[in-house]
Amino acid sequence: MTTSWALVTGASAGLGKQFALQLAAKGQAVLLVARREAQLKELQSHIKAAHQVECEYLALDLSEPDANQTLFDHSQQNNWQIDTLINNAGYGVPGDFDAVDWQTHQDMLQVMLTSVIELCHLYYPLMKQRQQGQIINVSSLAGLTPATAGHTLYGAVKAFLVKFSQSLHLEASDHGVHVTALCPGFTYTEFHDVNGTRKMVSTMSKKLWMSAEDVVSQGLQAVNDNQAVYINGWRNRLIARLCKLLPESLVRYLMKGSIAKFRKR
């Protein structure tokens, strides 16, 4: 019998690590991808011991344009049948648009946008052929709310992932493949340490924060249920809903005042 594999990008920390753990706990073999090999190796050992499933890793920098093809070729050569694709790797780039050098913008677009689409383009046709598969593109509540000053491309990239996932969801549903854009709000991971905003965001109400465990278990349920877009937590769903219902100028005014405290410029 062919083993069913899940490929998780950004598996060395935060949501990606949690996806790997929860998928392994469900008996799925997991392929872990991120840059930090030590963290991937440690997670691999843990998963193998705790869940008795196959687990492999590939230390890759997804900002390298050929990384996606390398990853695909590697999984194909090993006959790892990727039935679940979790496009999760990501980070925030603080600063105003012109204060950030082009290479940094380009790397971010490669990791969080091009890589996501290319991995779907590589693995989706195989899922479609087999008439089974699940894809989660990790977007954000930021993709559903008005844009902010600072971290300029983040909201735009996440909005793109929502639209892209909605389209692919419609195309894939006829072929037994589920596609979900997962939109978490503030979640406890390394994300805000990496982008240097931990101190700023720690002033925010605890009620707005969710655990990586909850975000991931809800995300896995959402893709099982074939939901095109899933927003984690009722508070985040309310925020997204209000952004649609209230006049746009009012929402932008409110966002400008409230979220500015949490964006590094």
Ligand SMILES: NC(=O)c1ccc[n+]([C@@H]2O[C@H](COP(=O)([O-])OP(=O)(O)OC[C@H]3O[C@@H](n4cnc5c(N)ncnc54)[C@H](OP(=O)(O)O)[C@@H]3O)[C@@H](O)[C@H]2O)c1
């Ligand atoms: N935490 C939140 O509040 C929040 C809210 C909404 C959406 N999200 C989204 O959730 C996703 C996961 O973020 P997280 O919160 O779990 O953050 P995290 O704890 O910082 O994890 C980010 C992961 O992405 C990987 N990564 C970063 N750059 C990479 C690259 N160039 N190549 C390969 N892997 C790379 C990191 O691994 P290495 O450093 O080892 O490469 C790490 O495993 C992101 O897409 C983020 O935008 C997070």
